[in-house]
Amino acid sequence: MSRESRRREDESYRSWKGAYRRYDIVKEATVALGVVTGLALLFTILFSSPDLAPSTVKSWSRGDPVDFVTTATTELDGSSESASYGPPYNTGTGSVQHLWFIHLQQWLGISHPVNSAQDFVLTPLRSLTQQPAVQQAVSSYTSAPTKTQMGWTSSYEKALADARTTSSDGISVKPGDYGPLPTMMTALLTFAQSGGLDGALLTSRQFYETDYTKSLLFLADGAVLTNRAQTQHLLGNQWGIMNETGSYPGQVWLWLYTFWYQIKPFSTSPNGDIDVMAVMLVLSLAFVMIPFLPGVRDLPRRIPIYKLIWREHYRAQRSGPA
Amino acid sequence: MSAVEPPTWTGRLRTRLVAALPPEKLLPDSQPSYMASWIYVFGVLTLASLMVIIGSGTILALKGPGWWHFTGVGHFFNSIHLWSVELFFFFMVIHLWGKYWMAAWRGGRARVWMTGAITFLVAVPCALTGYVSQQNFDAQWISTQAKDAMNSVGIGSFFNLLNFGQMYSYHVFLLPLAVVALLVAHILLVRRHGIVPPFRLEETDTVEPPGAEPRVARTGKSLPIETAP
Numbered sequence: 295m296s297r298e299s300r301r302r303e304d305e306s307y308r309s310w311k312g313a314y315r316r317y318d319i320v321k322e323a324t325v326a327l328g329v330v331t332g333l334a335l336l337f338t339i340l341f342s343s344p345d346l347a348p349s350t351v352k353s354w355s356r357g358d359p360v361d362f363v364t365t366a367t368t369e370l371d372g373s374s375e376s377a378s379y380g381p382p383y384n385t386g387t388g389s390v391q392h393l394w395f396i397h398l399q400q401w402l403g404i405s406h407p408v409n410s411a412q413d414f415v416l417t418p419l420r421s422l423t424q425q426p427a428v429q430q431a432v433s434s435y436t437s438a439p440t441k442t443q444m445g446w447t448s449s450y451e452k453a454l455a456d457a458r459t460t461s462s463d464g465i466s467v468k469p470g471d472y473g474p475l476p477t478m479m480t481a482l483l484t485f486a487q488s489g490g491l492d493g494a495l496l497t498s499r500q501f502y503e504t505d506y507t508k509s510l511l512f513l514a515d516g517a518v519l520t521n522r523a524q525t526q527h528l529l530g531n532q533w534g535i536m537n538e539t540g541s542y543p544g545q546v547w548l549w550l551y552t553f554w555y556q557i558k559p560f561s562t563s564p565n566g567d568i569d570v571m572a573v574m575l576v577l578s579l580a581f582v583m584i585p586f587l588p589g590v591r592d593l594p595r596r597i598p599i600y601k602l603i604w605r606e607h608y609r610a611q612r613s614g615p616a
Numbered sequence: 617m618s619a620v621e622p623p624t625w626t627g628r629l630r631t632r633l634v635a636a637l638p639p640e641k642l643l644p645d646s647q648p649s650y651m652a653s654w655i656y657v658f659g660v661l662t663l664a665s666l667m668v669i670i671g672s673g674t675i676l677a678l679k680g681p682g683w684w685h686f687t688g689v690g691h692f693f694n695s696i697h698l699w700s701v702e703l704f705f706f707f708m709v710i711h712l713w714g715k716y717w718m719a720a721w722r723g724g725r726a727r728v729w730m731t732g733a734i735t736f737l738v739a740v741p742c743a744l745t746g747y748v749s750q751q752n753f754d755a756q757w758i759s760t761q762a763k764d765a766m767n768s769v770g771i772g773s774f775f776n777l778l779n780f781g782q783m784y785s786y787h788v789f790l791l792p793l794a795v796v797a798l799l800v801a802h803i804l805l806v807r808r809h810g811i812v813p814p815f816r817l818e819e820t821d822t823v824e825p826p827g828a829e830p831r832v833a834r835t836g837k838s839l840p841i842e843t844a845p
Contacts, residue, residue: 307723310648310813317647326657326664330703334668337702338695345685345694346753382773391768398770405773504781511778514760523757534761538747539754542698545747547705547740567768582733585721594719595815603718604814607650 344540346526351495351509354518355486359465362486363479364454365516369410370435370475371447376511377410383511384408391568398568406507414512418485418494419478428481431474438473446473463487530555550577637808644807650814655718658711659806665704666799670792672697677788681751681780701743708736720812728809731802735795742791748777749784759783 355362368374378388382405390399419432435443450472457467464483467476485491495509513519523529526539536552538544554560554570563569584590594600601608623631675693676684684690712732721729748759759777766772776782 304722304724307813308809309723310650310810312813313649314646315649316645317651319644319647322657323660323664326660327667330661330664330668330700333703334672334696334699337699338692341695341699343691343695343698344752344754345691345750348751348753348756382767382776389764389767399768399772402770402773406776406778504784505776505779507776507778510756510760513756519753519757519760522753526753526757528757528761530761539752543702545743546702547709547743565768567765571765571769578737582730582737584716584733585726585729591719591721594717597717599717600719600815601817603653603655603714604650606652607814608817610649 341542344538344542346522346539349513349518349522350489351486351491351513352489354513354516355483355491356463358516358518359459359463359483359487360454360457361517363457363465363483364451365512366415366479366482367447367451367454367475369414369512369515370416371444371451372411374410374515376408376515379408379511382406384410391565393565393568393572396568408508408511410511410515413508414495415478415482418491419482421494422481422485425481427477431477431481434474435478442473446471446475450475450479531561550574637804641810642804642807648811648813651811655710655714656811658707658714661707662704662711663799663803665700665707666795668700669697669704670796672700673788673792681749681784685751697746701746705739705743708739712736718812719815722812723809725805725809725812728802728805731798731805735798735802738791738794738798742787742795745783745787745791749780749787751780755780 351362365374369377372378372386375388376383378384378386380386380388380390381399381403384404384407390397392399416432416436419428422428435446438446449470450467453467453470453472454465457465460466464480482491485494492509495512496503496506498505520529524532526537528534528537528539533549533552534555536545536548551570551574554573555566560566560570560573580587580590672693676690676697679690684694715729715732744758744762748755748762763772763777766775766777775786
């Protein structure tokens with residue numbers, strides 16, 4: 295079909311010059327509102343909605359003190375995910391992604407500064423001013439050469455792999471040369487188990503606070519969220535954020551976005567996120583621009599589902615002119 | 617004093633608006649005879665779902681973001697909110713598929729399709745910000761997982777999924793405003809252009825020679841139907 299004949303055909307659909315019938319659009323909307331309200335009420339009565347309590351640093355440190363201390367130690371030596379993440383949190387490169395020559399993550403820079411060692415470990419410990427031994431331990435650690443610090447944290451992390459939880463929710467680590475780390479981590483663990491660290495991580499320059507960036511990054515560096523997510527079928531290889539806790543439909547409209555994470559190369563690429571976002575950007579643009587896309591816009595004409603939709607109209611036409 | 621006063625800006629605007637969308641088009645009490653399929657109800661069901669979402673969301677907003685966690689009434693309205701969102705997307709997806717198979721962009725209706733499609737795309741982050749504003753484990757997990765995609769494209773620098781305050785603002789005001797504005801534009805465009813007429817069977821079942829005059833029912837009578845071979 296030529297462009298001109300297509301244009302003329304398209305123009306012929308601009309207005310309808312055939313028969314009309316009475317139709318109460320306000321009544322239709324009112325009935326629809328009643329139907330939807332009824333359905334929402336029915337589902338609410340039958341299924342309610344999920345509300346699984348959030349994890350806290352307090353519950354994490356009490357439930358898995360070894361994982362808590364291990365995570366805190368990696369925050370201190372900069373080997374945790376958030377410590378080496380990169381923009382928008384810090385200058386790391388661990389989670390920086392790019393697509394060809396496009397480095398949007400780096401170009402937009404650091405907008406939410408996070409210093410894992412300071413924010414998650416050293417500053418909270420410095421707030422324990424009533425504990426001179428802890429302050430002494432922090433001073434010893436911070437004044438030590440970097441190489442010495444790394445030696446302590448490296449040895450401590452190795453020992454933590456075989457650590458066990460004591461009956462008082464502390465941890466037991468085999469003796470070794472860990473410098474002031476045992477004193478610091480025992481104090482941090484006690485502080486966390488009392489609930490103090492939850493508040494300390496939210497502390498900012500103002501009284502009111504609604505930004506949970508630091509708390510969530512710290513929690514996400516540990517295993518507590520991942521372990522709970524696995525039992526709730528929320529991991530990336532379980533179709534991730536499309537799901538919801540419990541047996542609820544979740545964000546099923548994200549199926550196509552989540553789909554790409556299930557297949558290669560997206561599932562194994564270090565730039566998987568930006569790759570998926572790029573694919574979705576192209577698909578979203580195509581979705582909006584369907585009226586102008588040859589092939590895609592012609593499918594409805596080729597696949598006669600319209601005959602089912604307008605079967606009454608076609609039947610009426612067959613039975614005689616209106 | 618001249619006999620004819622110059623038109624005011626207000627008068628000009630009213631004239632243009634009424635010309636573009638006269639009352640009988642804005643609120644018609646008749647529809648083309650071909651509008652006789654269940655697929656047509658999914659548009660208004662989507663609109664009705666949005667009304668329930670806004671109603672239940674307004675109650676949740678009036679009582680504050682923590683209310684639904686510790687009261688039965690609050691949890692009830694949260695459930696209404698959740699299920700109306702599920703219904704909204706369910707009905708909207710069927711509506712979109714229906715309109716796709718009707719090729720509803722024909723006859724100068726491309727903007728109708730585009731505003732509908734963009735409404736869907738804007739509704740997705742609107743729902744996402746709701747999920748991360750729940751203040752429960754679901755919110756913790758979704759925000760910490762989804763942040764990587766946002767950060768990878770730089771969006772995370774100004775749209776921080778881990779910042780509850782920012783996400784709540786987006787969820788209860790900015791994104792719903794965008795969805796409602798797009799929906800209003802979409803509905804006004806539908807009312808202005810009318811719903812798309814059916815394909816003419818003879819044009820879809822046979823190949824029309826290039827440059828041929830399309831067979832249009834200019835007299836207001838329907839063309840005779842030819843059965844597909």
